[in-house]
Amino acid sequence: MAVINQAAAKLRAQLFDSDELIVCPGVQDGLSARVCLQQGFKNLYMTGAGTAISLLGMPDLGLTTADDMVRQASTLASLDRSVPLIADIDTGFGGPVMVSRTVERYILGGVAGLHLEDQVTTKRCGHLGGKELVDVTTFASRIKAAREARERLQSDLVIIARTDALQGMGFDEAVSRLKTAVEAGADVVFLEGVKDREEMKKFTETMAPTPCLVNLVPGGLTPLVNAKEAKELGYRIAIWPCFAMTHAYLAYQKAARELMETGAVTAGFTEKQKSDGEDASGEQVPGGIRELFELCGLSECVELDKKMGGQTFSKGV
Numbered sequence: 110m111a112v113i114n115q116a117a118a119k120l121r122a123q124l125f126d127s128d129e130l131i132v133c134p135g136v137q138d139g140l141s142a143r144v145c146l147q148q149g150f151k152n153l154y155m156t157g158a159g160t161a162i163s164l165l166g167m168p169d170l171g172l173t174t175a176d177d178m179v180r181q182a183s184t185l186a187s188l189d190r191s192v193p194l195i196a197d198i199d200t201g202f203g204g205p206v207m208v209s210r211t212v213e214r215y216i217l218g219g220v221a222g223l224h225l226e227d228q229v230t231t232k233r234c235g236h237l238g239g240k241e242l243v244d245v246t247t248f249a250s251r252i253k254a255a256r257e258a259r260e261r262l263q264s265d266l267v268i269i270a271r272t273d274a275l276q277g278m279g280f281d282e283a284v285s286r287l288k289t290a291v292e293a294g295a296d297v298v299f300l301e302g303v304k305d306r307e308e309m310k311k312f313t314e315t316m317a318p319t320p321c322l323v324n325l326v327p328g329g330l331t332p333l334v335n336a337k338e339a340k341e342l343g344y345r346i347a348i349w350p351c352f353a354m355t356h357a358y359l360a361y362q363k364a365a366r367e368l369m370e371t372g373a374v375t376a377g378f379t380e381k382q383k384s385d386g387e388d389a390s391g392e393q394v395p396g397g398i399r400e401l402f403e404l405c406g407l408s409e410c411v412e413l414d415k416k417m418g419g420q421t422f423s424k425g426v
């Protein structure tokens with residue numbers, strides 16, 4: 110419990126004891142998380158859209174279950190418990206009892222912060238059209254249920270209230286919903302689909318001193334500002350939910366096309382192997398399987414086994 114709580118306490122300190130922008134690369138699976146950890150990011154963001162895409166191969170339309178999301182969030186939070194993970198919890202998956210249970214499972218999984226929104230449970234990506242919202246009382250009850258779980262578990266979990274009201278109901282209603290959410294126990298606010306820099310600035314100024322999160326989605330509604338600009342606009346947290354999956358998608362597509370068209374995949378081959386068409390004979394190559402296993406903790410696993418007196422890898426790996 111103490112170790113699990115540490116990440117939430119750390120996120121809280123990043124938020125309230127510093128004015129640095131909290132930069133959160135979006136990760137959708139273990140590999141993307143490992144790459145971001147390797148690059149030294151101080152925080153990670155678990156994307157719900159990416160979870161739907163990578164785990165289910167489905168769009169972000171409220172198709173992931175609480176179990177899917179809890180499992181994904183707990184896995185990602187476990188990879189490095191010194192790096193606080195902010196995770197999408199969508200609508201909380203039901204009424205207050207369900208929200209409270211799901212938040213409890215996120216806390217026990219080691220999640221440091223989560224965002225909870227006011228769409229109906231058959232939700233969709235915030236950057237798509239035709240969204241439907243619950244009334245503000247229901248939204249507030251979700252936030253209160255999250256706070257109840259946080260208090261019951263004596264956790265430092267950071268609760269981020271997200272509203273999708275801007276698109277259909279306008280700025281004033283969206284801000285009013287977020288203010289209600291703050292009264293109900295939210296620590297941070299997230300205005301989905303904010304449209305331009307002027308509106309971004311107006312939002313952070315209106316909500317001050319409550320910290321604000323900005324969501325930077327390529328092809329979405331919000332201008333893709335960089336970290337420096339996000340900070341200048343008054344934001345405290347910035348998430349890039351899609352960056353890893355967009356790049357993964359383009360890379361997978363390129364490799365799949367190559368295999369389809371040529372019957373070979375040259376990524377992970379040495380130049381010699383590429384030109385001769387030789388088998389990859391265990392030689393170390395960039396992006397080869399051994400490098401990927403190392404990225405994911407191969408040496409640490411071998412070391413742990415040995416330290417515990419295990420024989421599993423005594424013949425080497």
Ligand SMILES: C[C@](O)(C(=O)O)[C@H](CC(=O)O)C(=O)O
Nearest residue numbers: 156157158169234235326350
């Ligand atoms: C932030 C978000 O909730 C996510 O799941 O990552 C999505 C991102 C996306 O669908 O591109 C959202 O903005 O609704």
